[in-house]
Amino acid sequence: MFARIEVALKPEYSDPLSTPLLRRMEMTDPHLRKLVRWARSMTVYWLDVPLSREELIYSSQETLWDPVLHWLFTGNLIPSAAGKHGNVEDILETAPNRPGKFFALEKRFRLGVTDHAAKTLKDSFEAVLKRKLGPDARVATGSMLLLEGPQLTEDHLSRIAREYFSNELLESWTLLSEKEIAHTERFHPERVRREMPKTAPSRYHAPVDHLPLAGLTNFEALNFCKRKGILFAPEEFDAIRNYLKDAGENGESRDATDVELELISKVWREVPFRRLLRAEISPDEDARAVDPTLGNPLPEKISGLVEGTFKETLKEVPRAWVVSAFENGSTLLQYDDEDFISIEGEIESKTVASDSVFGTIMGYSEVYLRSICGARGARPILATDVIFSADLHGPVPRDQDHLHPRRVLDGVKQGISKAGFQLGVPTIGGALYLDAREGATPLVHFSALSLIPRTSGGIPSDVREVSEGDRLVILGSPTGKDGMIGSPIVQICDTTLLRSLGELVIEVRDLGWNRLFFPCGEGGLASLAAKVAREFGGLDLDLAGVPVKASGLRPMEVLGSETAERIVAIVAPERVEAVIGLAKRRGIIGAEIGEIKSHGRVRIFSGETLSADLETKFLRGHQPRSQETATRSAPTLPTRRSLEWGDPAKEGVETLLRIMSHPNVCSREWLIRQLDHEVQGASALKPLHTVTVSPELSHSGPNDGGGVKLKSSSNAGLLITTGLAPRAGATDSYLMGALAVDEAVRNALACGADYGKEEFLFALSYQFSCPAKDLEDSNLRGSLVRACVGASHAAVELQTPFVHGQQKTILVQASKLHFLVQAISRATKVAGIRSADFKTPGDGVYLLGPAQFSLIGALVSEVHGGAPEDASPPLPQWDTARRLYAWLGGAIGKEQKKLRSIHDVSDGGLLTAIAESCLARGMGVALSYPEGLDRTSEWEFLFGEGFHGFIATCSEIDAPLVEAELQQNEVPFIKLGSVTGSGVVQIRRGENPALVIETKVLRQAWKREGYWE
Amino acid sequence: MSDVIRPRVLVLRGPGILSEQETAQAFATAGFEVHLRNLDDLISEGYREDQLANDYSVLAIPAGASTADDLGSGKLLALKIQHRLGWTLSHFASRGGMVIGIGSGFHTLLRIGVFGKEISVTSGTGGKMLSAWVKVAPIGMTCLWLKGLGVVDLPLRHSDARIVIHPNRRTETLVKLSRRGMHCLKYEGNSVESEAGIAGLCDTTGRILGIMPHPESFIRWTAHPEWTTAPQRANAPGQGLALFENAYQESMRALQPET
Known part of the structure; x- marks a missing residue:
């Protein structure tokens, strides 16, 4: 039976969609806001379900209708659930100006975008009816925004739709006239049937494409890859060509498959950074020079950006509490006699650029996914977010088709708020830095700490051992085209599923059923296959076993699909059934997809067909090592004569007020109050110190970091603090790096951290990001190298080693290096916080x-x-x-x-x-x-x-x-x-x-x- | 000591439930034997209401974001308890059981209709999440969970914290809640614009409590936003623990053989 159901909040209740939408409009486009005299939203459901009319009425009433809050508009299905008019007129008549001029915008997800609310509604119907609806049942959700304003034109409405109401990458929208709003034709079953999302038709593809490398020029080969959404640098392609020239039978040259190219590209991802991380860097004399009072000069040669800087700190400041650092799996630190702490990070700008809310949720979820896979399975205990955003006073870059920075930042805030709330991880620290030089897309640096028992299920957590023959079991959402480069489909993370996955990980770990977990997020199965093979000597993977959302997916697509709700467990053969069975009971799909081997290869099958066969050492070790230079240009800083500064006694007050209200100093309470820093009940130092409980009476001020008291059995506290000094970067990025380390350490000490003895846990983590093009400029490359060296020197001076880090190229217009340091420390007694x-x-x-x-x-x-x-x-x-x-x-x-x-x-x-x-x-x-x-x-x-x-x-x-x-x-x-x-x-x-x-x-x-x- | 019978609490876990660990910790600190059970396991086992009453003194529905609040916070959980488990919580209470629903667990109790069909919950903050501490004051003597409590500070964290009453039946519902002692906890200040300042409701027996702020997050004094003014009290219990201790006392009383 087909039905359309519109759910409207009664007018006496505040509308959670239109109220913030109008507020955003007011803040970013006051003229447009004035044209909208009234707005109200409704949720819309399209149903095609194998139910009788009575069953549909019953289940709709039980699931969608709260008589205190809602009116339902259903055509003639449940007229009693509406108000006195029995239709949308019940809502329209509450507009202050009648008769007014009404419009409606209606949006729904595009074909292929996962509609989580629809799944929840199906689950709810099944709970009410106590039976499964079957695979043919279809539900889609969307929303309708009713607007009133006599001067609103189609252009205005189009702007509202594009900039405030929908994201055209994910959603399609239509404009309804007043006549169409009033008409009940949209509830007609035939109309609903036409509007139901259609299943994507399966297209025929050759399962695996072959690229005859020997007969193609690099230009032709790179074009082939580009069409497939695979990116390589020319010298990388040479490396592939060299490898394959004698990889065929009898030492002959052989073709590359698209599966192999996808695998290599995912493993060799982040081309520019990858090069710099492996490069031998030679700073010139200017780039090496450091004021002797500030620190030591840079070495003549730096072997790898991270290897030669941050990792060196651990060699110079070895600590017994570092169980593993910069290694496979998570960084593991000894927290106490019972538990380890692990650290994960992620930098997100690309998906935030697509949609600020869902993109931010994706970034947060990626950190969560990696965190739960730490060691043999971990429970995330806290998160921090450092946001870099464009100046909110800046002009709206309309010509570049960008949203107003306020609108985008609001989306980032919503994303962090939703993800933190739905995943149950407290956001206890971070920063918001606004700068006119930032691009239109905000950048978010996420971090998370997790707690891992030193032994669980009778197995030590710091042991990473598997046996040949162990099986790979994929767990989580079925695979679609999500996350494929060039795919129009943008992933919306199912945080409920991800959280369930987190709980499943803990259950499996505590039962001792798994050897390890691997995240299947960024890089998808391709990256995972390479990691597993490198660490354990090889694997066979069968893509035909991977559960998929729709038929017709090619092996290359299954291999490259990325999502934050999928992991792979490595389990002994006799545990496979038990793990899949437990997952099924938790509503999670699981399937066996491969086996650990010792042949030193990654072999990928699609059923009976061998689609890829590459040596592990080629995948992870044979990338070309380049020689890079790093130079330094003299900073050009504005100066003013000291006399122009005036007398601080006279001008100090005004200066202080300007600083206190500066966007990078003023209160962040508006943001902090919208992020859950209390869930898990452990926070002992909150982002704000607050006086007089009750939000409307309270006054607050900033703290220097966040802290949690993790256990009732221990008096210890865990602290996380952040240091960043972007303004100093204009003078000297070496200074910026050193200041960032000192600030992170200072903040930790201000919060009450233990410091000064080797046994005290006090570790640093770095994150940096910049546009890829900056790495091609030797001056900008020099800035990055100096920042890394400055931070490493400061870390050694303060005897606090780096144990973890994250780097990423980002999407921004302007050249800007984002560099931050976080300190993870411990307070023996929480009373000392x-x-x-x-x-x-x-x-x-x-x-x-x-x-x-x-x-x-x-x-x-x-x-x-x-x-x-x-x-x-x-x-x-x-x-x-x-x-x-x-x-x-x-x-x-x-x-x-x-x-x-x-x-x-x-x-x-x-x-x-x-x-x-x-x-x-x-x-x-x-x-x-x-x-x-x-x-x-x-x-x-x-x-x-x-x-x-x-x-x-x-x-x-x-x-x-x-x-x-x-x-x-x-x-x-x-x-x-x-x-x-x-x-x-x-x-x-x-x-x-x-x-x-x-x-x-x-x-x-x-x-x-x-x-x- | 091993011979001492401890009351048992069933703390639900499952999709969308987030605070089961701290809720379990709160009950354990109060003296309970805690069983964390997945709701879907209970459904597949066909775990009946009479089994619940025989096995447990207390049922706890922790806070969370039930299935990302797609259909309204706590809705899917309520449907599963009602339709898949078939539990009637008032029957459990009448057999001496106690129930607490915290945050969206409270929403679950509201969606089930434990406190009447005229009451619901929606956003008082324009859909924005609110994470702040509030003062709440117990009202009357009906609620066994709140026995002996004065004004307490508790954290609030939700976008939907505004309790509302059907506009056409507002007055009689408020009178009913008040007369029966069901309006048992109110906000001092009421920044979320909850009807009559409702922060918590109990059933007429006082054994089922729905509470919007989070007592399970204030088991230790160091959770309070102002604790650093008195660091010497760092190891003191938080004010939220009293609710769980009340439940322990009440459950122990029920477990003791009558003399």
């Missing part, structure tokens, strides 16, 4: 650290249009830093426990850090300048940024003990003054107040209300 807020009037306020701040690369210089001519760059004092950090981290002394608050000095400098600490409780401070500062030094002192600075407080009673211990350990500090309850931030120069501002004014600037969505 600290927040940044000033807590009690009378507490002493201290600057801890060498107090050598700089205006170069500081936010205040951006605000003032350039640094003073006489400003000098920030310089580290690593010896001092190690002493200070060791004291804060509890390795020396004991009085650090008496500190009541600590906040790191970063964006906006010391005065901004003090202001942020005052915000939540409305505290004030009475402080004095250190004596003898000249004008530039005063600006540097108040607003300068650099290495190793903290603002800390402790009680008057504890102050003598704390100060004595700092002196004893030669830790530099300055007592600046004290916290007051006056609600006024006051700084004196000698006897005279030099800078005075009320905290409530600072709070107003920081909140920047109305700026965000």
Whole structure:
């Protein structure tokens, strides 16, 4: 039976689709928003189900109708479920202007896009009817946006549809006139039948295409690959040609199959980075040069970008708690006697460019997928997201067919919010960095930490062993054309299935049924096959066994399909049935698809046909190693004479207000409150410190990181913090790398991390990304190399090794290197975790650290249009830093426990850090300048940024003990003054107040209300 | 000690349920023997209501995002409990059982109709997720889960936290809820615009509780957003634990042979 059902929220309830849509329109296109006088949405279902009319009415009422909330418009199927008019007029009559001019936009998923809500509705019908509907039942979902506005034209409506209502890559939309809205013809079974999504027809393809390499030029061969959506660099093609020239029977040349080319391309993915990661890099003299006070010069040769930098830190700072790093599977760190911690990361811009909501969900899901496959199976315990986005004030780049940056950023926020909520992982940290130089597509750097028992199911988790004959079992969603390069089909991740997959992984692991799990996300089965073969000596894979969504998929497509809801378990032959059976009980499809072999090859079959046969060592080891140069161009920085900066006593207040309301400093509460940082019930340090519970009364300020208390049986806490210094990149990317490391470490110490003893877990993870074209430019390549070396040198200086990292080329228009560092650390006692807020009037306020701040690369210089001519760059004092950090981290002394608050000095400098600490409780401070500062030094002192600075407080009673211990350990500090309850931030120069501002004014600037969505 | 009988709680897990681990931890901390069972396993086993009453003192429906909330939060879970398991929760309560539904677990109880057909839940924040701590105050003495509780701070995290009542039957429904002691927990402040500030409802026996904020996330004091002001209390229990301890006391009472 065919039916169309429209579900509308009654007018007294807020509409979750049209309300935010109108708000987004208001923020990005106020003129268009004014033309829409009223809007309301409905959910639409198209049904073709083998049910009687009575059964359909019953199951629709049970599943779709909540009489308190909804009206159903069904034509004549269930007229009693509508309002007094019995049709859409029930909704239209609530528009404030009658008779108005109404329109409707209706959208639905394009053919081939997975419709998860439709699946849920089918499951619900089956639950109500207590029977299966069968394979012929079809359900599709969509929505309708009703609009009223007499001046709305087709052009306006088209813009609303394209920019606010639908994503044309995933959805098709139609415009309905007022007459069509009122007419009931759309409920007619014949019309519904016509509108039901059709099954894609199977097309005949030769199952496997052969490419006669010997008879083709590189140009012809590359064109063949391009048509298939496979990308190679010319020298890579030469390598393939060389390999195959004697790979045939009797040592003759043989053809390549498209399956083999797909396999090679997925394994050799990320062509530009791959080259640089394997290259021997020779920086020229300028690129090697580093100010001796900043660090050591770069070596003459760097063997591989990661190998020669980040991995070196682990050799120089070996730690017993590193179980594995930069190796197959996850990085594993010993958390305590019972558990390991693993780290995963992902950088997403390409799918975000397609659809900001679904693309972001995909990125988040990819991290989740990799996380659950860590070691023998892991449970993700926290996530962080660092977002780089275009300036929200920038012009809308209409000519480039881009959405407004606000609209795209809102989609990213929705994506993180939905994915975090639906996967049950708390988002406890991250950053949002806005920059006019960013492209129209935001970039999201995801990270996740997971917990893994050291032994589960009687098997140690750090053992990666399989036996010849072990089987590969694919688990998760059936394979479609999702994720294929060139495919119009964009994957929408089924987070519910992914979460179920995560639970299944834990169940199988705890039963001891699996050897290992491998994610089947990025790179699909191709990447997985190569990884498995490289690690364990070879495998046979049969693509005919892979469950598929539709018939007609070619072996190459099955091999290359990517999705975040699919994994492969390696299990002993006798466990195959049990694993597939358990998966089936959890609603997950499973199938045996291959076998571990020791023949050193990847052999891929399509039933009886051998489609690919490549040596593992060729796939993973025979890529050409290139020689790369790295150069450095002199930075061109705007400068302003110091006199133009004026007197900080006169201009400091205005500067502080501008900094507090700067998009990269002001409150992120609008974002943080929409991300779940409480799920799993373990968060012990939240992204915000909050005073007075209840959102409408609360005041908050920023913390320096996030922390969780993972176990009831242990007092320990786990902390994750982020460091990034993009402004310093304009001066010197070496400095940027070093500052990012110092900030990540500083933030961890501010939060209460243990530091300073070899046994203390304190590890670093890097992520960097840039446009692929930048890697072709030796200056930009030089910047990247310097950033990596700067970060590695700083890591060695601070005795904190890198254990994990992620790099990716991205889609952006402008050249920009995104570089960030995260610190993963532990607090032996969760009671030692600290927040940044000033807590009690009378507490002493201290600057801890060498107090050598700089205006170069500081936010205040951006605000003032350039640094003073006489400003000098920030310089580290690593010896001092190690002493200070060791004291804060509890390795020396004991009085650090008496500190009541600590906040790191970063964006906006010391005065901004003090202001942020005052915000939540409305505290004030009475402080004095250190004596003898000249004008530039005063600006540097108040607003300068650099290495190793903290603002800390402790009680008057504890102050003598704390100060004595700092002196004893030669830790530099300055007592600046004290916290007051006056609600006024006051700084004196000698006897005279030099800078005075009320905290409530600072709070107003920081909140920047109305700026965000 | 091994001879001590501990009450048992069935904590549901399955597609769309997210908070089963912390819910299980909360019950375990309170003293329960915790059984985490997959809903689909219970369905395939044909696990009956009388078995539930014989085996368990408490049924917990943890929070989550039931099947990504496609049909409304908690809807598919409610349909499975009603139609596939055939459980009537009021029967379980009448046999001495206790039930708690938290967050979307509360939504599940609402969709089943445990608190009446006139009550539902929708978004009070324009569809946006809200993750914030709220103050909630118990009302009356009916709810056994909330016995002895004062005003407590609990985290709220959902886009649909606004309890609503059928507009045509609003007054009589509110009077009924109040008179029968079913309106047992209210928001102080009510930023989600819930009807009459409803943050929790119980059935007339006080044994079935639906609660919107998350007591299972406040078992340890270090979960509170202001705990760093008093680090000496870092190892103290959180205020949410009291609910689970109340259930433990009540369940133990039911398990003790009558004297």
